Amino acid sequence: MKGNWLQNIHKTPLRGGGGGKLPLNEYLSSNTSNSSWCDNLFSRTIVNMVYQPIVDHVSRRAVGHEALIRPQVNGVPVRPDEWFREAFARRRSVDADVRVLKMAVTDMQLGHELSRLMLFVNILPTTIVDFDRSFLHVLEFLFRNGLCRPEQLVLELVEFIPFDYHLLTLAESLHNLRSFGIRIAIDDVGASGANLNALVQLQPDFVKLDRTLVQGVSKSRAKQDLLSCLAAYVDSTDSIIAEGVEDAADLAAVQAMGISLSQGYYWSPPLPFSSLPDWHRQTEGSDF
Numbered sequence: 001m002k003g004n005w006l007q008n009i010h011k012t013p014l015r016g017g018g019g020g021k022l023p024l025n026e027y028l029s030s031n032t033s034n035s036s037w038c039d040n041l042f043s044r045t046i047v048n049m050v051y052q053p054i055v056d057h058v059s060r061r062a063v064g065h066e067a068l069i070r071p072q073v074n075g076v077p078v079r080p081d082e083w084f085r086e087a088f089a090r091r092r093s094v095d096a097d098v099r100v101l102k103m104a105v106t107d108m109q110l111g112h113e114l115s116r117l118m119l120f121v122n123i124l125p126t127t128i129v130d131f132d133r134s135f136l137h138v139l140e141f142l143f144r145n146g147l148c149r150p151e152q153l154v155l156e157l158v159e160f161i162p163f164d165y166h167l168l169t170l171a172e173s174l175h176n177l178r179s180f181g182i183r184i185a186i187d188d189v190g191a192s193g194a195n196l197n198a199l200v201q202l203q204p205d206f207v208k209l210d211r212t213l214v215q216g217v218s219k220s221r222a223k224q225d226l227l228s229c230l231a232a233y234v235d236s237t238d239s240i241i242a243e244g245v246e247d248a249a250d251l252a253a254v255q256a257m258g259i260s261l262s263q264g265y266y267w268s269p270p271l272p273f274s275s276l277p278d279w280h281r282q283t284e285g286s287d288f
């Protein structure tokens with residue numbers, strides 16, 4: 001028994017990529033109340049998942065995949081951050097995070113070859129410190145029913161919604177999650193000053209360097225200096241993941257700093273789950 005939610009998750013073939021113009025303002029104006037808008041947002045949203053490999057530079061093999069959502073409202077692609085912002089504004093962001101986690105775990109469930117690799121799932125800090133602990137209960141359900149292993153999960157804390165939570169409160173909640181064996185990443189480090197503080201306070205297992213710092217690093221002395229400082233700060237450079245690596249020159253530059261993990265179009269675009277085995281076969285010679 002794997003729970004009815006496994007059958008209820010709305011899955012359709014991937015249409016379109018990420019991004020897309022946001023039609024939410026138009027959509028909002030056609031709905032009269034917040035609650036009906038939000039209910040409609042969820043019921044009329046198709047959320048597809050794609051996965052981007054995170055690759056070890058030496059072995060040139062993936063160590064994990066980041067799960068990324070591609071929402072569509074009324075058939076029109078919506079930017080994932082905007083979809084989450086709207087859900088947050090209507091107090092439904094925990095539901096949104098839970099939905100994404102369930103979809104990713106459904107794809108990568110135990111028994112599939114790819115479940116031996118890490119599964120990185122983006123999560124809002126507010127979901128972690130949620131007072132009714134619903135996210136924690138979902139995790140307990142997943143582990144208790146053998147749907148995933150705690151060691152498989154890496155929760156990426158994203159900060160695109162400004163919210164004044166207390167870092168110490170978040171650290172306490174993270175302590176509970178880590179006691180399961182779940183690992184924590186801080187996303188988009190370098191995109192703003194705020195997450196440097198989180199880096200100090202939360203001592204994450206992984207630090208994901210923002211793509212704006214990584215792209216063009218081979219040609220920018222300033223970016224090289226900043227990345228070198230960050231790499232020196234994080235004790236083990238195995239813990240740093242450079243995001244947005246798009247060409248061999250930038251890959252060589254981050255490798256020269258001792259950074260051993262990266263993701264980006266140089267390796268692979270985000271792919272539908274059904275395409276991942278082919279990517280692994282072609283890139284790694286894996287026998288899927």
Ligand SMILES: [Ca+2]
Nearest residue numbers: 066122156187
């Ligand atoms: Ca991320």
